[in-house]
Amino acid sequence: MPIAPNYQPDPAFERLGAEFADPVAPARFPQHVLRRRNQVWAAHVGLDTLSDAEWEAYFARFEQLPGNMNAPLAMRYHGHQFRTYNPEIGDGRGFLYAQLRDDRGRLLDLGTKGSGQTPYSRFGDGRLTLKGGVREVLAAEMLDALGVYTSKAFSLFETGEALTRGDEPSPTRSSVLVRLQHSHIRFGTFQRLAFFERPDLIHQLIEHVSSCYYPKHLDLAGEARVAAVFGEIIEANARLCASWMAAGFVHGVLNTDNLNVTGESFDYGPWRFNPTSQPDFTAAYFDESGLYAFGRQPEAVSWALAQLGSALSLVCGASLLEAELIRFAPAYQQGLRHSMFDRLNLVAGDFDADLRFLQTVFDWLTASQAGYDQFFHDWSCGGGSVDRAKASPQAALYADETFLPIREGLEARTGDGNAEFLSRPYFQRPTPTTMVIDEVETLWAAIAERDDWSLxxxxxxQIDELRDALR
Structure with missing residues (x-):
């Protein structure tokens, strides 16, 4: 079956040259059992017409897509990992495989996870467990439904190998994931170039980032362009962090190699969704100091952006970069209001008053330990949901006098058109779709114990229903 007419290959990263990545060969797997095919996003990039055999060829054996990259590329980068600089990393179990334009004209990457060893695998086998692949799909789908700018889990194949892992019962099943996202250029990509004192390559990469992702700054030159692009990256990542907070999401590992230039959430390892508001809630068992806890995510992203600024100081004056860095706080505040109000379907008013209201909401959620997703489900459309909230499983919490300022704030920000919105079948349910860790473990147990994929x-x-309801 031919590729659709709207398939638009554009291997832009490959044109940067040999200083930015290494050609690698994909692993050969004993089996290719398709577990997830993202047909919605395949249609956006002109790959929805592929036959099952073609899908397997491109996304399990990694044959070259027509007109695309000549070879898979393991990208080079360094990074701060739990604030310790590590020059020994790079794509260790994945590669950039193709780039193409979507139906909005945006440049998107097809990248892998679990596709075999690379020069940066160190002592790893370059593989991904099937449980890890399943968790990537679940995280990306749930975040997308909640309005977070996230990578898309494009394809998942089970690959028939037995893997040994210290944090899973072993041997465990294997998989290879393909994700679709706007960019795989990380903060650590720039840090590596600064480490080797290559301002020439930093300028080249800034030119690439500006051309591909922030073209409105192409009329600027020199330090002005560097600063402008840095400012865009700051605002994009501030908005991303705000959307995580509204979603109750804990990424788990906010190292500088896990944050990218387009402010897109990706690389889901030990993630969690908060069952209740817990500022000190961590996702990774190895995050012993709580560095990347739920409530510290804004601090973590801001710190990582400062490290990117440090790398860019080889090609731009510190005063220009510092002037951009202070944009983080207001961009985060604006992003938080947008994400919280969007999830609650509220109307914004005075900015400072809205921020005070949101602080009151977070304080109440933490003090009451109300169900995080249940609160948003009960109070979508603010005052339009009073009767629904009275029938909630946690209605008693809303009847407490401590909730009165929240209710008044919700009612004051209630918009029009609520009847149609709340008439959607999803909002007739007493409880929302959630993704807490116990649910993830339950559905994984069904797969691991009896190969039951029904859960x-x-x-x-259920996530599709949530997405449709909130759209």
Missing amino acids: FEAKLR
Whole structure:
């Protein structure tokens, strides 16, 4: 079956040259059992017409897509990992495989996870467990439904190998994931170039980032362009962090190699969704100091952006970069209001008053330990949901006098058109779709113990219902 007419290959990163990545060969797997095919996003990039055999060829054996990259590329980067600089990293179990334009004209990457060893694998086998692949799909789908700018889990194949892992019962099943995202250029990509004192390559990469992702700054030159692009990256990542907070999401590992230039959430390892508001809630068992806890995510992203600024100081004056860096706080505040109000379907008013209201909401959620997703489900459309909230499983919390300022704030920000919005079938349910860790473990147990994928498929359908309701 031919590729659709709207398939638009554009291998722009390959044109940067040999200083930025290494050609690698994909692993050969004993099996290719398709577990997830993202047909919605395949249609956006002109790959929806592929036959099953073609899908397997391109996304399990990694044959070259027509007109695309000549070879998979393991990208080079360094990074701060839990604030310790590590020059020994890079794409260790994945590669950039193709780039193409979507139906909005945006440049997107097809990148892998679990596709085999690279020069940066160190002592790793370059593989991904099937549980890890399932968790990537679940995280990306849930975040997308909640309005977070996230990578898309494009394809998942089970690959028939037995893997040994210290944090999973072993041997465990294997998989290879393909994700679709706007960019795989990390903060650590720039840090590596600064480490080797290559201002020439930093300028080249800034030119690439500006051309591909922030073209409105192409009329600027020299330090002015560097500063302008840095400012865009700051605002994009501030908005991303704000959307995580509204979603109750804990990424888990906010190292500088896990944050990118387009402010897109990606690389889901030990993630968690908060069951209740817990500022000190961590996702990674190895985050012993709570560095990347839920409530510290804004601090972590801001710190990582400062490290990017330090790398860019080889080609731009510190005063220009510092002037951009102070944009983080207001961009985060604006992003938080947008994400919280969007999830609650509220109307914005005075900015400072809205921020005070949101602080009151977070304080109450933490003090009451109300269900995080249940609160948003009960009070979508603010005052339009009073009767629904009275029937909630946690209605008693809303009847407490401590909730009165929240209710008044919700009612004051209630918009029009609520009846149609709340008439959607999803809002007739007493409880929302959630993705807490116990649910993830339950559906994984069904797969691991009896190869039962029904709970996984049911959860994806529930997420689709959530996405459709909030759209």
